Amino acid sequence: MTSSAITLRRTIRIAPLLDTAGAWLLALIWVAPLLFAIWASLTPSGQALNFSGEVRLTLENYRSAWDAAPWAIYFRNTLFLVTFTLIGQFIFCTLAGYAFARFDFFGREFVFVLVLLQLFILPEVLIVENYAMVSRLGLFDTIAGMGLPYIASAFGIFLLRQAFKSVPVELEEAARIEGCTWLGVLWRVYVPAAKPTYLAYALVSVATHWNNFLWPLIVTNSPDTRPVTVGLSLFGAPESSVNISTISAATVMVIAPLMIAFLIFQRQFVQAFLRVGIR
Amino acid sequence: MxxxxxxxxxxxxxxxxxxxxxxxxxxxxxxxxxxxxxxxxxxxxxxxxxxxxxxxxSFYSKGTVRRPSAFNGLDNYTSLIHDPAFWTVVWNNALYAGITIPFSIAIALAMALWANASIPLRGVVRGAYFTPTMLPMIAAANIWLFFYTPGLGVIDSITGLFGLPPVNWLGQPQTALWSVIVVTIWKEAGFFMIFYLAALQTIPPDFKEASAIEGAGRFTYARRVLIPLLMPTTAFVFINALINSVKLIDHLFILTKGGPNNATKLILYWIWEMAFAYFDRPHAAAMTVLILLFLGAVAIFQFRVLDKRIHYR
Missing domain, CATH: 1.20.5 (Single alpha-helices involved in coiled-coils or other helix-helix interfaces)
Structure with missing residues (x-):
């Protein structure tokens, strides 16, 4: 009895210290690979594992990585892809979300379940037939071909529907009395009310499509459309025999824009993933 | 309405x-x-x-110039199932899911508890846990490649200090899939942490005080109060992790390309290979149908069993 009481008291005192140590250790382990990549990208080739302190840091790897592939075009393509996808998702999901939230149309429940099924029947799994479809539509090796399968996102429709449903109907009725049309109500009442949802969805969508790889790999065929992830995979391929330091530099280059954005907007990013993740 | x-x-x-x-x-x-x-x-x-x-x-044979594609019933399925590679790939994917899901969930829960506790530098710690989530899988694979490189990689350099022989982590069947699994857990745990963090913030602190007064220790509190209260979150994370275990294959393109000897080949990678490397569309289609059936079953499980109380209408 007494001995267990003593252990309990001692555990309570030691516990916060252990917690802090454990949390920090895990954090260190978790960022170590990334820190190592940054370190390797700044050391002369072959010196990445030389921690003796005599290593002279250099930006030479970044220059050779940058010169070895058309990165500017890759970045432009990723930017186009992310923008195209996001704008498309905003338009299509807004309209559909509004329909499912506020219109009592025939077959609504059934159609909505079909839409939700897409949360499980992922575009990634349908790569073979989606490739055939994109080719049939003449969109092979285009930004549109890369973005279109993701635009009618079941997730976006569901999120915006939830956001629109929480808007008080009185606001809509007031706007209608003022003479707003259906689309006017959507634009003046619902879209402004769902601003936080749009922001959260935008952050998650941009992060997802900036990082997407498999589908862009399949539907692109030329440097003029390839996004950075596909560019990086070609660059790092063992056949191309570039060394660790150069690959590190290229890797850091590819992740830098999102990482910097993440460091600046960490709170918003985490909030966005939270808001979007909870269904 | x-x-x-x-x-x-x-x-x-x-x-x-x-x-x-x-x-x-x-x-x-x-x-x-x-x-x-x-x-x-x-x-x-x-x-x-x-x-x-x-x-x-999936019901049609592969067309050639001399023999056009013809209906062949379930032939694609039977030849698929009789392909030894099929069982290897399915087993690999089952192991991949069976290990990554519990480990990333457990680590995510630990991360969330720590990121929610009052410790110094909490914001930095939280950011560190979440960082891998923001990386493209391809970049993560590039980074881990330096860890696994035999002889010259980070892991072998460290184990070499203790006189251990170099290991070809990605090159031998016994360790290759495990090496891939480690990368996936590293990438996913921080993402799942977010959901636990959100759930933890809805649990009133009174519960902890009450159980402390009752004399319950940390682990009793975790087992009897915390984990039951987090069950809905765990169910949600589990479904997501299950879907990801089908979807997350990007790193294979960099790390192993499914080798050595199919040891790290996962279902979606195999579908990609059949369709775009061997141009065997019928078998790729048959495999896709099987995976769609699986995902459909997951969907029914989610809607029927897990979401009984969460209403979608």
Missing amino acids: AAASGSSQDAPPGFTMDQIALYQRRRQSLYGWMLAAPALILLTIFALIPTVTTLWA
Whole structure:
């Protein structure tokens, strides 16, 4: 009895210290690979594992990585892809979300379940037939071909529907009395009310499509459309025999824009993933 | 739903009011369909039609110049199942899911508890846990490649200090899949932490105080109070992790390409390989149908069992 009481008291005192140590250790382990990549990208080739302190840091790897592939075009393509996808998702999901939230149309429940099924029947799994479809539509090796399968996102429709449903109907009725049309109500009442949802969805969508790889790999065929992830995979391929330091530099280059954005907007990013993740 | 509801019941009985209500309802229906149409058309083109054509293609033989593609029933399925690679790949994917899911969930829970506790530098710690989530899988694979490189890699350099021999982590069947699994856990745990963090913040601190007064230790509190309260979150994370265990294959392109000797080949990678490296569309289609059936079962499980209390309408 007494001995267990003593252990309990001692555990309570030691516990916060252990917690802090454990949390920090895990954090260190978790960022170590990334820190190592940054370190390797700044050391002369072959010196990445030389921690003796005599290593002279250099930006030479970044220059050779940058010169070895058309990165500017890759970045432009990723930017186009992310923008195209996001704008498309905003338009299509807004309209559909509004329909499912506020219109009592025939077959609504059934159609909505079909839409939700897409949360499980992922575009990634349908790569073979989606490739055939994109080719049939003449969109092979285009930004549109890369973005279109993701635009009618079941997730976006569901999120915006939830956001629109929480808007008080009185606001809509007031706007209608003022003479707003259906689309006017959507634009003046619902879209402004769902601003936080749009922001959260935008952050998650941009992060997802900036990082997407498999589908862009399949539907692109030329440097003029390839996004950075596909560019990086070609660059790092063992056949191309570039060394660790150069690959590190290229890797850091590819992740830098999102990482910097993440460091600046960490709170918003985490909030966005939270808001979007909870269904 | 809002605008037209109940107008026919509330209105005084009369022919014209009914007509107005009917007209209203028809207009609602029309506008609803018009607004949903663009998204529904895209979903039809990129989800519905491909699903149907996949099923269709899985029943036809591979066409050649001399022998056009012909209906062959379930032949693609039987030859697929008799391919030893099929069982290797399915087993690999089962192991991949069976290890990554519990480990990333457990680590995510630990991360969330720590990121929610009052420790110094909490924001930095939270950011560190979440960082891998923001990386493309391809970049993560590049980074881990330096860890696994035999002899020269980070791991072998460290174990070499203790006199251990170099290990070809990605090159031998015994360790390759495990090395891939480690990368996936590293990438996913921080993402799942977010959901636990959100759930933890809804648990009132009174519970902890009450259980402390009752004399319950940390682990009793965790086992009896915390984990049961987090069950819905765990269910949600589990479903997501299950879907990801099918979807997350990007790192294979960098780390192993499915080798050595199929030891790290996962289902989706195999589908990609059959379709785009060997141009064997019928078997790729048959495998896709099997994985769609699996995902459909997951969907039914989620809607029927897990979401009984969460209403989608």
